[in-house]
Amino acid sequence: MAIGRVNPQYTLEDMGIEGLGEVYYNLLEPAIIEQSLKRDEGRLGKGGTFLVETGKFTGRSPKDKFVVETPGVEGKIWWENNPPMSEAHFDTLYNDMLAHMKGRDYFVQDLTAGADPEHAINIRFINELSWHNLFIRHMMRRPSREALDTFMADFTVINCPKFKADPERHGCRTDTVIALNFDRKIILVGNTEYAGENKKGIFTVLNYMLPEKGIMPMHCSANHAKGNPVDAAVFFGLSGTGKTTLSADPNRILLGDDEHGWSDRGIFNFEGGCYAKTIDLDPEAEPEIYATTERFGTVIENMVYDEETLELDFKDDSLTANMRCAYPMDYISNASESALGGHPKNIVMLTCDAFGVLPPIARLTPAQAMYHFLSGFTAKVAGTERGLTEPTPTFSTCFGAPFMPRRPEEYGKLLREKIARHGATCWLVNTGWTGGAHGTGARMPIKATRALLTAALDGSLSEVEFRKDPNFGFEVPVSVAGVDDILLDPRGTWSDPTAYDAQAHKLVQMFADNFEQYIPYIDEDVKAVAIG
Ligand SMILES: Nc1ncnc2c1ncn2[C@@H]1O[C@H](COP(=O)(O)OP(=O)(O)O)[C@@H](O)[C@H]1O
Ligand SMILES: C=C(OP(=O)(O)O)C(=O)O
Numbered sequence: 001m002a003i004g005r006v007n008p009q010y011t012l013e014d015m016g017i018e019g020l021g022e023v024y025y026n027l028l029e030p031a032i033i034e035q036s037l038k039r040d041e042g043r044l045g046k047g048g049t050f051l052v053e054t055g056k057f058t059g060r061s062p063k064d065k066f067v068v069e070t071p072g073v074e075g076k077i078w079w080e081n082n083p084p085m086s087e088a089h090f091d092t093l094y095n096d097m098l099a100h101m102k103g104r105d106y107f108v109q110d111l112t113a114g115a116d117p118e119h120a121i122n123i124r125f126i127n128e129l130s131w132h133n134l135f136i137r138h139m140m141r142r143p144s145r146e147a148l149d150t151f152m153a154d155f156t157v158i159n160c161p162k163f164k165a166d167p168e169r170h171g172c173r174t175d176t177v178i179a180l181n182f183d184r185k186i187i188l189v190g191n192t193e194y195a196g197e198n199k200k201g202i203f204t205v206l207n208y209m210l211p212e213k214g215i216m217p218m219h220c221s222a223n224h225a226k227g228n229p230v231d232a233a234v235f236f237g238l239s240g241t242g243k244t245t246l247s248a249d250p251n252r253i254l255l256g257d258d259e260h261g262w263s264d265r266g267i268f269n270f271e272g273g274c275y276a277k278t279i280d281l282d283p284e285a286e287p288e289i290y291a292t293t294e295r296f297g298t299v300i301e302n303m304v305y306d307e308e309t310l311e312l313d314f315k316d317d318s319l320t321a322n323m324r325c326a327y328p329m330d331y332i333s334n335a336s337e338s339a340l341g342g343h344p345k346n347i348v349m350l351t352c353d354a355f356g357v358l359p360p361i362a363r364l365t366p367a368q369a370m371y372h373f374l375s376g377f378t379a380k381v382a383g384t385e386r387g388l389t390e391p392t393p394t395f396s397t398c399f400g401a402p403f404m405p406r407r408p409e410e411y412g413k414l415l416r417e418k419i420a421r422h423g424a425t426c427w428l429v430n431t432g433w434t435g436g437a438h439g440t441g442a443r444m445p446i447k448a449t450r451a452l453l454t455a456a457l458d459g460s461l462s463e464v465e466f467r468k469d470p471n472f473g474f475e476v477p478v479s480v481a482g483v484d485d486i487l488l489d490p491r492g493t494w495s496d497p498t499a500y501d502a503q504a505h506k507l508v509q510m511f512a513d514n515f516e517q518y519i520p521y522i523d524e525d526v527k528a529v530a531i532g
């Protein structure tokens with residue numbers, strides 16, 4: 001018997017998924033939490049949050065993510081970045097997962113991705129963990145209750161953390177697997193409890209689908225000026241660079257914290273919720289996000305807390321540095337209801353430079369923006385991928401290589417055209433280290449980053465004097481109100497400026513070595529701004 005609300009013609013049985021225990025469809029938050037408590041999946045926290053631990057898997061598993069080599073994807077996938085899985089292996093995996101599901105209870109949410117109805121897709125999430133179902137209900141967008149009665153999915157995600165894959169049988173790498181089949185329109189996830197896989201899988205699907213419709217999918221957060229959705233800004237960045245933190249700006253309206261599309265009509269959020277890191281979360285620096293950690297239903301992942309008072313310890317990273325909270329967008333008081341914005345006036349590329357070399361902000365020409373978009377330089381921060389314990393410099397193209405099924409130039413070309421057509425101003429912002437590399441220097445103060453962004457977005461930054469950076473060729477402001485001048489000159493923040501020069505030269509060489517792979521694909525003007 002179906003418990004909850006579902007299209008009567010479209011139950012799991014109708015999809016050929018049979019023999020399960022109880023199946024709960026589209027439960028609302030209180031009912032899901034009741035089920036999660038009954039199953040001992042976690043406990044209630046302050047204000048009615050839901051506290052969970054995810055065991056061994058506290059970050060994504062990018063090396064265990066596969067794209068199935070089906071006829072429909074031929075010539076479209078960037079295989080060097082997306083390990084292939086054969087159709088036969090996938091079919092075995094699918095059958096084995098369905099066998100594993102027999103007799104167990106499952107939780108279904110029918111949700112959508114894409115705030116622009118013209119480009120939205122319907123997704124059915126089938127979760128073994130009840131709290132994953134709560135998480136994804138927060139993170140995606142919700143059809144009306146009536147629409148559930150006729151809901152049909154464009155894509156299905158089956159997520160079974162208790163299922164163990166077999167590399168021999170399934171053609172995967174370990175007993176953890178994330179398998180994307182674009183032709184069968186299924187994502188299978190096995191043997192990881194990290195909730196983020198649920199949402200980042202769908203992001204990968206949209207990154208595959210949307211370019212064919214001329215829409216640029218972006219790993220970015222976004223906001224717009226109060227009362228003026230046309231004055232929008234996007235913030236590209238790999239995990240840990242500050243997308244979530246910096247887009248929740250009390251002076252602007254939040255569009256979304258992680259994934260957006262850019263169509264001929266403007267930008268739109270793919271999601272309906274946020275997934276914020278809570279390590280060192282400071283009520284003064286980030287009041288909006290902090291407040292969500294005491295709201296009903298917020299999922300709090302891998303945080304240490306006082307057993308008696310349920311007080312969260314924002315400093316304790318003993319479970320992981322990637323501790324998180326997930327909540328619906330409307331828990332942020334200045335969030336946009338429509339999640340739609342105009343063509344971005346400003347495009348910010350966030351980088352967390354662990355070398356302490358890059359300036360806190362630089363203005364980029366369109367060609368330089370393309371260069372930095374394809375380069376995607378940053379540091380991976382501790383915890384967001386399994387096994388990372390130190391900030392590790394990396395070039396993650398499009399500021400999100402783990403989620404890009406297609407070749408980087410394809411995204412690059414789309415972005416280029418849109419920047420040119422709409423005349424966006426582009427910036428590179430270093431939210432990483434200053435005063436020395438990681439280990440010597442300190443993380444860029446959030447206050448300084450915010451002040452610089454405010455000036456960039458309100459236009460006042462364009463009025464100040466700029467210098468040309470001798471290593472990177474971009475323009476750096478000399479003095480900005482509200483920011484220590486010294487911060488604007490990274491060389492001057494190092495106790496030994498010659499050590500800075502040496503580190504800067506090394507970084508320039510790293511950029512040059514990394515960029516060689518894109519030379520055959522890019523325009524002359526981008527070649528002309530390549531550094532090193
Ligand atoms: N100058 C800064 N700008 C942005 N974030 C900063 C800065 N300094 C420290 N941080 C911290 O870095 C982390 C950025 O993470 P987050 O905003 O979740 O990134 P993303 O959403 O891109 O993964 C947060 O924990 C934030 O408190
Ligand atoms: C959910 C994630 O996104 P981000 O860290 O960019 O917020 C992730 O990388 O696992």
Ligand SMILES: [Mn+2]
Nearest residue numbers: 243244257275
């Ligand atoms: Mn984020």
